[in-house]
Amino acid sequence: MWLLRPFGVYRPQNDTWLLADAVRQAGIRPGADVLEICSGTGALSIVAAATRPRTQTAVDVCRRAALATRVNTAVRGIDVRVECGDAFETVLGRRFDLVLANPPYVPGVADVPVGRARAWDAGVDGRAVLDRLCATAPLLLAPGGALLVVHSALSGVETTLRQLRGGDLKASVVARADVPFGPVLRARQRLLRDQGRIRPGQQVEELVVIRADRPSVGTA
Template identity: 60%
Template sequence: MLLLRPPGVYRPQSDTRLLLDAFEAAAIPPGGTVLDVGTGTGAIAIAAARAGARHVTAADVSLRAVIAARLNARLRRARVFVEHGDALDLALGRRFDLILANPPYVPASTARPRGRARAWDAGHNGRAILDRLCALAPDLLAPNGTLLVVHSGLCDADTTLHQLRGGGLKAAIVARQDEPFGPVMNQRVDLLESRGLIPPGRRHEELVVIRADRVTQPR
């Protein structure tokens, strides 16, 4: 899918493709409500709308990303409502049948990223957004709702699974893919090694997609 991407907006990459593949494989029934966390160019939100979602909400902290997502959705005649701000804050008090998330997950030296780095920097261990998402997902999902989130194995997939299951969700890894480090990760090799996130000499990461379901128990 060709998308308009102004400078400073996160470019859809292998993690985006892996999440899209997992979404297609999940065979989510059409007609539901969808939240796209950190929409970027809108690629995930547009795919959900074209798959038959009744209402798609997408959000991003980057104003440039919001503008890009709105334009891309309009060009593809996809009904997507794009909001400017933190998706998890904007979604409080609402429930969704499907949450799709490709959040920032790169370990960083600062807790407050700026500019383009907001699309990938996620605190000391890369879990600044992931931990919030895991904590809020049980309240944001409608009965029988589903969360699909992609992130690097460097952020500890077991922690994600543990947190989601602790919130009463049924969670499992549904996709994996090894990827060589890109420019951002290569620039942080020393940081990753010093924190014990990778062994010396390692230059690849495993991407994972985790699915979590809020299963409604039959009466």
């Protein structure tokens, strides 16, 4: 898939395509209102367009990412409302049938990443964005709606499941993949080992896609 990707915008890779496959297999009905959080290049909005949604919205805090999403969807004739800002504030009060998220999730060395690292670093435990997403998901989802989020097992799969279920959502892992460490994880192997997140000599991380469903109105 050809995509415009300005400097500093997250490059679609294994986690993107794992989530894209989950979208294709999710059985999303036509006519859905779709939201992509942390859109980057807009690759997932492009994939979601094949479900024939009623509306599509994409949000990223990075101006270059918002521009890339706008261009990459527009050249394909996909009508997407692209906004730049904090996703959870930008769409506050709106409900969606499908929410897609490939947020930053790599455990980092600082609570507030800056520069290019904002595309992958998510606080010391890797959950700065994930925790907000889990807390906000019940408010973002329309009755019968679904969230699909991808992240590394290094960031706590059970924590994500527990938080989503705590919001009265039905949550489970729907896809997994083991992938070799990329440059970011290779550069901080010692840190991750010292934190107890990886074993000595570990060179592979597990990626997971978690699906969370909000019950339809009237569902017991």
